[in-house]
Amino acid sequence: MPKITEEVYYIPGQDEFMPDSHVYVVGNPSSQNLSLMDAGFVGKGSYKIQSIQKAGIEISAIKRIIMTHTHLDHIGCLAEISKQIPWAELWVHHLEADLLEQGDERAVYGMDMFRGLCQSQFGLKPGAFKFQVNQKLQGGETLDLGGTVWEVIHIPGHSMGSIGLYHRTMKILIPGDVVYADYAIGRFDLYGAKASQLKESLMRLGELEVDILLPGHNRIVKGLPKGYILKTARQWESYLT
């Protein structure tokens, strides 16, 4: 489990037939108050818990799982992880939290065709993604996570309840699937997605000073070029109307 800073660790996703999101472990391990950002795809929970243990961190220190959003590649193994750390709270933006609590899985699967495919391929039953959410985020909160301070930014467009976490002094951004390395952005054709909102979200992130970009998939970037997110937004602008 590579260390990004003293307070942020990185568990790379293990993509196979389907993408598996990265998980970031946020908080100073000495605080005994750690948060996982996202869980990952179906069946991809055990190795993540093992990576944390191999790094010498007691899993009792994990107090919560915060979802950047609830697509299947991020929430697929939430139940598997929760079984190992049943005390951990679940924090989700309220727009997707309400769906999870109702067992409405449209945001999880994104499209009907994908739902059918995944349910038959991975033996998922209807209602597999019904969860109680302990904290419903709005965006605009400041969170103290194990001795580190993060701003919650609501950045819809890829999904309706996508959030980013931003550490202003360390200039670290965890944007979920909204923006990636190499001028890539999240898709905007799934349930609850909206191109024009994605553009606004990218513009908003573009105002932040970001040195370390920790996206949900693909490469992480340290020493992000100045203006990178705005430049990415401009490149995609004509598709995001």
Ligand SMILES: [Zn+2]
């Ligand atoms: Zn996504």
Ligand SMILES: [Zn+2]
């Ligand atoms: Zn994803």
